[in-house]
Amino acid sequence: MSILVVGSIALDSVETPFGRAEEALGGAAVYFSYAASFFNHVRLVGVVGSDFPAEHLELLQGRDIDLSGLERADGATFRWSGRYDFDLNEAHTLDTQLNVFETFSPTIPDSFRDSDFVFLANIQPGLQLDVARQVNSPKVIACDTMNFWIEGAYEQLVETLGAVDILIINDAEARELAREPSLVKAARAIMDMGPETLVVKQGEYGVLMFNRHSVFSAPAYPLEDVYDPTGAGDTFAGGFMGFLSTAADIDDTSIRQAVVFGSTLASFNVEDFSLNRMKRLEMDDILGRYAEFKQLSHFEEIATD
Amino acid sequence: MSILVVGSIALDSVETPFGRAEEALGGAAVYFSYAASFFNHVRLVGVVGSDFPAEHLELLQGRDIDLSGLERADGATFRWSGRYDFDLNEAHTLDTQLNVFETFSPTIPDSFRDSDFVFLANIQPGLQLDVARQVNSPKVIACDTMNFWIEGAYEQLVETLGAVDILIINDAEARELAREPSLVKAARAIMDMGPETLVVKQGEYGVLMFNRHSVFSAPAYPLEDVYDPTGAGDTFAGGFMGFLSTAADIDDTSIRQAVVFGSTLASFNVEDFSLNRMKRLEMDDILGRYAEFKQLSHFEEIATD
Numbered sequence: 001m002s003i004l005v006v007g008s009i010a011l012d013s014v015e016t017p018f019g020r021a022e023e024a025l026g027g028a029a030v031y032f033s034y035a036a037s038f039f040n041h042v043r044l045v046g047v048v049g050s051d052f053p054a055e056h057l058e059l060l061q062g063r064d065i066d067l068s069g070l071e072r073a074d075g076a077t078f079r080w081s082g083r084y085d086f087d088l089n090e091a092h093t094l095d096t097q098l099n100v101f102e103t104f105s106p107t108i109p110d111s112f113r114d115s116d117f118v119f120l121a122n123i124q125p126g127l128q129l130d131v132a133r134q135v136n137s138p139k140v141i142a143c144d145t146m147n148f149w150i151e152g153a154y155e156q157l158v159e160t161l162g163a164v165d166i167l168i169i170n171d172a173e174a175r176e177l178a179r180e181p182s183l184v185k186a187a188r189a190i191m192d193m194g195p196e197t198l199v200v201k202q203g204e205y206g207v208l209m210f211n212r213h214s215v216f217s218a219p220a221y222p223l224e225d226v227y228d229p230t231g232a233g234d235t236f237a238g239g240f241m242g243f244l245s246t247a248a249d250i251d252d253t254s255i256r257q258a259v260v261f262g263s264t265l266a267s268f269n270v271e272d273f274s275l276n277r278m279k280r281l282e283m284d285d286i287l288g289r290y291a292e293f294k295q296l297s298h299f300e301e302i303a304t305d
Numbered sequence: 306m307s308i309l310v311v312g313s314i315a316l317d318s319v320e321t322p323f324g325r326a327e328e329a330l331g332g333a334a335v336y337f338s339y340a341a342s343f344f345n346h347v348r349l350v351g352v353v354g355s356d357f358p359a360e361h362l363e364l365l366q367g368r369d370i371d372l373s374g375l376e377r378a379d380g381a382t383f384r385w386s387g388r389y390d391f392d393l394n395e396a397h398t399l400d401t402q403l404n405v406f407e408t409f410s411p412t413i414p415d416s417f418r419d420s421d422f423v424f425l426a427n428i429q430p431g432l433q434l435d436v437a438r439q440v441n442s443p444k445v446i447a448c449d450t451m452n453f454w455i456e457g458a459y460e461q462l463v464e465t466l467g468a469v470d471i472l473i474i475n476d477a478e479a480r481e482l483a484r485e486p487s488l489v490k491a492a493r494a495i496m497d498m499g500p501e502t503l504v505v506k507q508g509e510y511g512v513l514m515f516n517r518h519s520v521f522s523a524p525a526y527p528l529e530d531v532y533d534p535t536g537a538g539d540t541f542a543g544g545f546m547g548f549l550s551t552a553a554d555i556d557d558t559s560i561r562q563a564v565v566f567g568s569t570l571a572s573f574n575v576e577d578f579s580l581n582r583m584k585r586l587e588m589d590d591i592l593g594r595y596a597e598f599k600q601l602s603h604f605e606e607i608a609t610d
Contacts (some may be wrong), residue, residue, distance in 0.1 A: 086486040125511040181391040183509075184529045204488075205510035208527065217524030217601050222513065224489045256604040290607055296522050297602045302595055 001245045002041050002114070004138075005032045006106045006131045007121025009046040009070075013081035014273060016088065018227045022169035022272035025056045025165050028121035028144070033092060034278050035238025035265040037063035038057050038286060040245045041113045045069035045131075049077035049100045059279070063241070064068065069109045073100040073266055088226045088270075089203040100244040117245045119237055120164070125157040132163045141204075142166035144233065150177050162194040166255075168237050170201045171208075183208070184215075197255060199240070199262075201233055216256045219297050221267035221289065228273045232266045235278070239265030239286075264289045306550045307346050307419070309443075310337045311411045311436045312426025312539070314351040314375075318386035319578060321393065323532045329579035330361045330381065332427035333449070336536035339583050340543025340570040341424075342368035343591060345550045348417045350374035350436075354382035354405045363377050364584070374414045378405040393531045393575075394508040413439040420539050422550045424542055425469070426453050430462040437468045445555060447471035447546060449538065455481050467499040471560075473542050475506045476513075489520075502560060504545070504567075506538055507526035519557055521560070523564045526594065533578045537571045538582070544570030544591075569594045 012026030028047045036042045043066040048057075050072065061067060078101035081094045084100035106127060115134050120128040120143035132141050143164045149157050150173060157177075167190060171183060178186035187198050187210035200208040204226070209216040240262030246254060264286055271277040316330030341347045352553040353362075355377065364374060383406035386399045411432060418441050425433040425448035437446050450467045454462050455478060462482075466472060472495060476488060483491035490566045492503050492515035505513040511525040545567030552559035569591055576582040 182530055183588045184527050202510060206506060206522070206524075215601060216604070217511070217527070218604070219511075219522030219524070219602075222489050222520045222522070225487055253605055257607070260604050287607060294604070295523075296520060296605055297604075299521070299523070299565050299599070299602075300558055301599055302592060303563065 001116045002043060003036050003117040003119065003241055003245050004043045004045065004108070004112050004115035004135065005029050005036070005119045005121060005238075006045040006108075006128075007119075007123060008078055008101055009034065009048050009052070009099075010027065010078045010080050011052075012230055012274065013079070014084070014190070014228055014230050015082075016084040016228050017086055018225060021094070021228070021273040023079070025059070026080070026231060026274060028231075028234040030060070031064045031234035031269065031275070032119055032121060032238035033060060034063060034275055035235045035269070036242035037065055038239070038281070038283055039242030039261075042066065043069060043115060045106050045108060045112065045148075047071040047073050047100050047104045049073060049075045049176055050290075059275075069107075069112055071104075074111065075100045075275040082230070084229060090228045091230070105190075106276045117241050118142070119241050120144070121234060121237070122149075125149050125153050125160040129156075129160040129163055132160070134302070140165050140241070140244065142168055142237065143189065144168050144237060145173065145177075147176055148172060159195055161190070164195050166197040166199060167195040168199040168201065168233075168240065170203070170233070174198065174200050174268050176194035176296050199259060201236060203229075207236070207263055209255060211252060211255070214252055216252075216259060218256075218259045218263050221263065221296070223267060223270065226270045229270050231275075232270050235269040239263075260293050261286070264293060306421045307348060308341050308422040308424065308546055308550050309348045309350065309413070309417050309420035309440065310334050310341070310424045310426060310543075311413075311433075312337065312424075312428060313383055313406055314353050315383045315385050315406075316357075317535055317579065318384070318531055319389070319535050320387075321389040321533050323363070323530060324578065326533070326578040326608040328384070330387070331536060331579060333536075336539035336580070337424055337426060337543035337546070337572060338365060338576065339368060339580055340540045340574070341532045341547035342370055342568070343544070343586070343588055344547030344566075348374060348420060350411050350417065352376040352378050352405050354378055354380045357382045358554070364580075366385040374412075376409075376412075380405045384466065387535070389534060397536070405524050411436050414503045417485075421445070422546050423447070423545050425449070426539060426542070427454075430454050430458050430465040434461075434465040434468055437465070440481070441600055445470050445546070445549060447473055447542065449473050449542060450478065450482075452478060452481055463498055466495070468560055469500050471502040472500040473504040473505060473506065473538075473545070475508070476537070479503065479505050504564060506541060508534075512564050512568055514560060516557060516560070521557075521561045521564060523561075524598065526568065527599065528572060528575065531575045534575050535578075536580075537575050540574040541567035541571040544568075561586070565595055565598050566591070569571045569598060591604070
C-alpha cells in the first residue's frame with residue numbers, strides 16, 4: 001500500500017503567544033507526509049523554489065518519503081507568515097507569497113499512478129480533480145479545501161467532490177460548503193455531493209466523523225498549551241490516511257480509529273513550532289497517546305434488562 | 306437519598322429561529338428538578354410571585370418534586386426574555402425582571418436539612434454559601450455560577466467554592482474565573498479553590514470533566530436542530546446530580562456516567578421549547594440515548610504487544 005499526497009511545500013514564519021519561527025519548514029504536503037510516514041511509504045508531489053534548503057529535503061527522505069514527484073522550479077519557494085493570538089483556533093495571515101506555487105500544475109509521475117491512498121491537500125479544486133484522474137484505481141481519495149475555493153470555485157469544487165471518498169474540512173467550511181447552519185444537515189448535504197465520509201475538524205473541540213450509517217465524535221487531547229497550531233489539520237490528515245492505509249478493511253471501525261490516530265498526531269504537532277515535535281516522535285509515543293484518547297473518552301455502559 | 310436544589314423559577318419568553326414561547330415555565334431550579342426527577346426524589350427551594358400559574362406547580366408535584374420549600378411572595382414572578390440566532394450557543398437577553406427573585410433569601414426547611422445531594426443553581430454566591438451551611442452533612446454539593454458573579458463578587462464566589470465539591474460551568478466562565486486562557490491550566494486553578502471536580506460545559510461541543518486524576522471528554526449529541534437551548538445547562542446539572550444520587554459510589558466512574566446522563570437530558574431538552582420535550586420523556590428514552598452516546602464516542606483499541 002502506498003500513499004500519494006499533492007499539496008504545498010512552504011517556508012512559514014509564525015508568531016504565537018509562546019514564541020516565533022522564521023522561514024521554518026511547512027506546507028500541507030509536508031505536514032501530511034511526515035505524519036503519514038509513521039505508518040507507511042509516502043509519495044509527495046509538490047513544488048519548491050531554487051532557494052529551498054537541502055536539509056528539509058533530507059529530513060523528508062530520511063522518513064522514506066519519495067520525492068521523485070517533487071518539482072524544483074526557478075524562483076522562490078511559497079512563503080506564508082501568520083500570527084496566532086490566545087484564541088489559537090484562528091490564524092491571522094500577515095503575508096502570503098505564492099511564488100513558484102502560483103503556477104503549480106501537478107504532474108503525477110508514472111511510478112506514482114498505482115497509489116492506493118491519495119490525499120489532495122488544499123489546492124485549486126480543478127487541479128485536485130486533475131490529480132484524481134491521473135491515478136489509476138485508488139482505494140481511497142481524500143481531500144481538503146478552504147473557504148477561498150468554496151466562495152470562488154464552488155461549481156468546480158462540487159465536481160471534484162464527486163470523485164472524492166473522504167472530505168476532511170473544519171466546521172465553518174462544512175457549514176459554508178453546504179450553505180446550512182446545522183452541522184448534521186450540512187454533513188448530509190455534503191455526502192450528497194459525493195464523499196461517503198465527512199471528517200469535520202473542530203479545533204480544540206475534537207473531530208466529528210459522519211457517514212451514512214453513523215456519527216463518531218472524537219475528543220481533542222487536553223493540552224495545557226498549544227504552542228503553534230500551524231499544520232495541525234494536515235498532520236491530522238496524515239495520521240488519518242497513514243493509519244487507514246494499514247487497515248485490513250476500510251469501514252466504520254477503521255475510519256474511527258484513523259480519526260483518533262489523526263487527532264493523536266495533530267495533538268503532538270501543536271506542542272512545538274514547525275515539525276519540531278514530530279521530529280522527536282516515536283511510534284511508541286503515538287500508541288501511548290492513542291491509549292490516552294481511549295481513556296479520555298471512556299465511560300461505562302448502563303446495564304439494562 | 307434525596308436531592309436539594311435552590312435556584313430560580315421563572316416565566317421565560319424565548320425566540321429562536323424555530324419559533325417562540327411566551328411566559329413559559331422556566332428557571333434553573335425548575336429545569337434541574339424536572340431532569341433530576343427521572344432518577345430520584347427532589348426537594349426544591351425557590352420563590353414565585355402571586356401570579357405564578359397553579360398548573361406549573363402541579364406539573365412539578367406530578368414528578369414527585371417536593372415543593373414544601375417553595376416561597377410564595379406578593380408580587381410578580383421572575384421573568385426573562387431572550388432571543389437566540391442561528392448561533393444557538395449565545396443568548397441575547399432582551400429583558401430581565403427579577404421581581405420577587407430580587408430579594409430571594411433562601412431558607413432551607415428543617416425537613417430538607419438532611420439532603421444528601423445539593424445543587425446550588427446560579428444565584429448570588431453569598432446566598433449559595435448560606436444554603437450550603439444550612440444542610441447538615443451532604444455527600445455532594447455542586448454549584449453553578451455566571452460571569453456576573455465572577456466579575457462582581459469574585460472574593461465571595463471563591464469563598465463559596467471552598468465549600469463546594471463539584472463546580473459545573475461553561476468554558477468561558479472557567480477561563481474567566483481562573484483568569485487563564487488555557488482550559489487545562491484553568492481547571493487546575495479552579496480545583497485549587499476547592500472543588501474536587503470541575504465540569505465544563507462546551508455547548509454544541511460537549512462536556513469536559515476534570516478531577517485530580519483524570520480528564521473525561523463527553524461528546525455532544527449530534528442534533529439536526531436545536532429548537533431552544535434555554536435551560537440546557539440546568540437540565541444537564543439535573544441529569545448529572547440525579548444519576549449521581551443513585552450511584553453506589555461517588556468516584557471517577559460514576560461521575561463520568563453522570564456527565565453522560567446530564568448530556569443526555571440536555572440533548573432532549575433542547576429539542577423543544579420550555580420543558581415540552583421533557584414532559585414527553587420516558588426513562589427508556591433516556592437509557593436509549595445514553596447507549597447512543599456510547600456508540601457515538603466508541604472506537605476500538607489498538608493491540609500492542
